[in-house]
Amino acid sequence: MTRPEVVRIVCAAVLAISASMTTATQGTQQIALSQQTHQVFELDAGSPLHVFTLTVGMSRVLTLDVTSKVSAVNVEILTPSGAPIDPALVERFTVGPGEVPPLGALLFEEGFHVQTQVDSPAAGTWTVRVTLPAGVTTAFGNISAFVTGGLSAGVTMSRPSYQVSDTAVVALVAFRDGVPVTGATVRANVYVAGLGAAPAIVTLLDDGQNEDIAAGDGVYSGGITGLAPGHYVVSAVAQLGDDQATGATNFDVTAAMARLAETEVDAGLDTNGDGLFEWIGVNIGVAVDTAATYEIFVSLRSSSNSSELTAAARAMLAGGSQSVQVRFSATDIRRVLAADGPWEIRDVRLVPIATDGIATGVVADRIDELGLTGAYSLAQLQRPITQIVAGVAEHGIDTNGNGLFDLLQTTFQVDTLRAGSYTWRVG
Numbered sequence: 001m002t003r004p005e006v007v008r009i010v011c012a013a014v015l016a017i018s019a020s021m022t023t024a025t026q027g028t029q030q031i032a033l034s035q036q037t038h039q040v041f042e043l044d045a046g047s048p049l050h051v052f053t054l055t056v057g058m059s060r061v062l063t064l065d066v067t068s069k070v071s072a073v074n075v076e077i078l079t080p081s082g083a084p085i086d087p088a089l090v091e092r093f094t095v096g097p098g099e100v101p102p103l104g105a106l107l108f109e110e111g112f113h114v115q116t117q118v119d120s121p122a123a124g125t126w127t128v129r130v131t132l133p134a135g136v137t138t139a140f141g142n143i144s145a146f147v148t149g150g151l152s153a154g155v156t157m158s159r160p161s162y163q164v165s166d167t168a169v170v171a172l173v174a175f176r177d178g179v180p181v182t183g184a185t186v187r188a189n190v191y192v193a194g195l196g197a198a199p200a201i202v203t204l205l206d207d208g209q210n211e212d213i214a215a216g217d218g219v220y221s222g223g224i225t226g227l228a229p230g231h232y233v234v235s236a237v238a239q240l241g242d243d244q245a246t247g248a249t250n251f252d253v254t255a256a257m258a259r260l261a262e263t264e265v266d267a268g269l270d271t272n273g274d275g276l277f278e279w280i281g282v283n284i285g286v287a288v289d290t291a292a293t294y295e296i297f298v299s300l301r302s303s304s305n306s307s308e309l310t311a312a313a314r315a316m317l318a319g320g321s322q323s324v325q326v327r328f329s330a331t332d333i334r335r336v337l338a339a340d341g342p343w344e345i346r347d348v349r350l351v352p353i354a355t356d357g358i359a360t361g362v363v364a365d366r367i368d369e370l371g372l373t374g375a376y377s378l379a380q381l382q383r384p385i386t387q388i389v390a391g392v393a394e395h396g397i398d399t400n401g402n403g404l405f406d407l408l409q410t411t412f413q414v415d416t417l418r419a420g421s422y423t424w425r426v427g
Contacts, residue, residue, distance in 0.1 A: 036147075037246065042140040043073070043132045052128040052143045056080075057243030060149025062121035066130060067111040068141035074131040075114040080124025090116045111141060121147075123242055147245075151176050155188075155236045155247035158211075161362040163256050167223040169211045172204050172236045172247060180218025181240060182206060188236040190224055193250070200224065204236065227253045252362060258294060260350050260365045261285030261321065266373045268380060269327070276382040278330055280373065283323040284348060291318045293353040294364070298326045300333070300343040300373065308346070309336040314353070330381035342372040386416045 041050035056062055066075045072092075077085040095110050128143055151174065158169035170188050174181035184206075191199035204222040208215030211223045220238070235248045263285035268277035284296055293316045301308045313326045337343060350365045392412045396405030416422070 037145040038142060040140070040142045041130055042138075043130065044138045045132075048132040050130045052130070052145075054126045054128075054145045054147075055124070055244050056121050056126055056147055057123055057241075057245070058150045059121055059123075059147045060119070061147070062118045062126070063146040063148075064116050064118075064126075064128060065144045066114040066128065066141065067109060067144070068130075068139050069111045070139050071136050072112040072133065073114075073136075073139050073141070074133050076129040076131075077116060078127040078129070080122050080126060085116060085118070089118060090114060149177060151181060151184075151238065151240055151243040151245040153236070153238045153245035153247040155234060155249045157234070157249055157251045159251070159363060159366065161252040161254060161364075162227070163254055163259075163364065164227065164229060165256060166253075167211070167225050168227060168232075168251060168253070169221060169223050170202065170204065170234050170236065170249070171212075171219050171221040172238055174218050174220065174238045174240075174245065176240075176243075180216070181238070182216050182218065184220065184238045184240040186220040186236060186238045188222065188234050190232055190234050192228075192230045193233045194231075199235075229253050229255050254362055254364070256289040257292065257352055257364045258286055258288040258290065258317065258350055260348060260367050261287050262367060262370065263323075264345060264370055265323070266345075268374075268376060274382075276330070277376070277380055278382045279327045280330070280333065280376060280381075281325045281327050282345060282373065283325045284370075285321065285323050286317060286350065287321050288317045288319050292316070294324075295351045295353065296324050296326055297347070297349040297351065298345060299347045300328060300337060301346050302337045302339040302343055304339045305337075307337050307339070309333065310347075330383070334378060334381060334383070338378075340378055341376040342374060343376075344372060345370040386414055386422055 037054060039052050041052075043050060054064075064077060066073070072094075075090075077090065079085060092112075092114050094112050095108055097110055099108075099110075126145075130141075130143070132139055153175075154173045156171055156173070158171070162168045170190070172186050172188065174184050174186070186204040186206075188202045188204055189199035190202060191197060202222045202224055204220035205212055206215060206218065206220045210221075212219065212221040231250065231252055233248065233250045235246065238245045238247075261284075265283045267281050267283075269279040269281050270276060271278045280300075282298055282300075284298065286294070286296070288294075293314065295312055295314045297310060297312045299308050299310045309328060309332055311326050311328050311332075313324055315324050317324070346369055348367045348370050349363055352362060352364055392410060394408060394410050397407040397409055398404060399406040414422070414424075
C-alpha cells in the first residue's frame with residue numbers, strides 16, 4: 001500500500017466502568033482511556049485457588065470486583081505490603097437476574113459479588129486470592145479491576161482489518177489526568193487468538209516518524225508487517241517510571257483480495273436526452289486479487305455547507321484492474337448537498353460481501369479523501385418542469401379603504417423548463 005497508514009484519534013475521558021472501543025477505522029475516532037483488567041476463573045477440587053495480581057501506579061481510585069456465578073466464593077484482597085485490606089472497605093452482595101442494570105454495567109452483572117473501592121491506593125502489586133468455600137465442589141466467575149487517575153491508556157488499530165501485504169498500525173494513547181504523556185516506554189504484544197504461540201513484540205514510539213503522525217502528542221504508534229490471515233489480539237503496556245497502564249484491542253487479517261487504485265473519473269449522466277443530468281457517476285479504480293462480489297461506498301461533501309451524501313454500488317469483480325461506478329441521483333444532490341460543485345470525494349470504502357473465509361464487516365481498503373468532482377452546478381441537474389423559487393412574499397390588500405384587509409396577496413417566482421400556461425393552487 002503506497003499511502004501512509006496513520007491513526008487519527010480524539011481522546012475522551014470516560015468512566016472506568018465504560019467499555020473500551022476495540023473497533024477502529026482510518027477516520028477520527030474516540031478512545032476510552034482507563035486501566036481495565038478482566039480475568040476469568042474456574043475452581044474445583046483439583047484447583048481450589050485462583051490468584052490475580054495487578055500493578056497499580058499513582059492513581060486516584062482502585063475498584064475491584066469478584067463475581068461468581070454458581071455460589072459465593074472466598075475472596076482475600078492483599079495490599080502491596082501483603083496486608084489484607086480493611087474489611088470495612090469490602091462489600092458483599094448478590095445481583096439476581098431481574099436486577100441487572102439495563103446498560104449491562106460490569107460491576108453489577110448477575111451473580112455473587114465481592115467488591116471494594118480504594119481511594120488513593122498504594123502503588124505496587126495488589127493481589128486477589130479466590131478460593132472454594134467448604135462444601136462447594138465447583139465455582140466459576142470473573143475478576144474485574146478498574147484504575148482511575150494517574151497513568152491511563154487506550155489501544156486501537158488504524159483499521160479493523162488488513163490484507164496480508166498491508167502494514168497493520170497499532171497505537172497506544174497515554175494520558176495522565178487529562179494531559180498527554182511523553183517519554184513513556186511502550187510495547188505491544190501481538191498474537192493470533194487461540195493458538196497459544198509466543199506473541200510478536202512491537203515497540204511503539206511517539207516520535208512523529210513512520211506510522212506515528214505527530215511527536216509528543218501522547219499517541220505511541222508502530223507498524224506490524226508479514227502477518228498471516230487470522231484474528232489477532234493486541235495487548236500493549238505503557239511504562240513511565242513506577243507507573244504502568246495497559247490496554248488491548250483486536251483486528252483481522254485476510255488473504256489478498258482487492259485494493260482501491262486511488263483513481264476516479266466522474267461524469268454527468270443524461271439518461272433521457274433532455275440536456276440535464278439525472279445522475280452524477282463517480283468511477284472508482286479497483287485492483288482485484290481475488291474475484292468476489294464487492295461493495296464500494298463513496299461520500300460527496302459540499303465544502304460550502306458541510307453537507308454529505310453517501311451512495312454505494314455492488315458488483316461482481318474479476319481479477320485485474322477495473323473501475324466501479326457509484327451513482328448519485330440529481331434529486332439527492334439537490335436535497336442533501338444543495339450547493340454547486342465541485343464536491344469533495346471522501347470516505348471511499350471497498351467491502352467484500354461476506355462469504356466463506358471472509359468475516360462480516362471486513363473493509364478490504366479505504367481512502368479518506370480522493371480529490372474533487374467536476375464543477376457541476378445545480379442548474380445542470382434534472383429537476384421538475386416547474387419549480388417555485390425560494391422567497392415567497394405575502395401582503396394584505398384593503399379594497400374598500402376601511403383599514404381592514406379584504407385580500408391576502410401571495411407573490412412568488414417560478415422557474416420553468418419550457419414556456420406554457422400553468423396553474424398553481426395555494427392552500
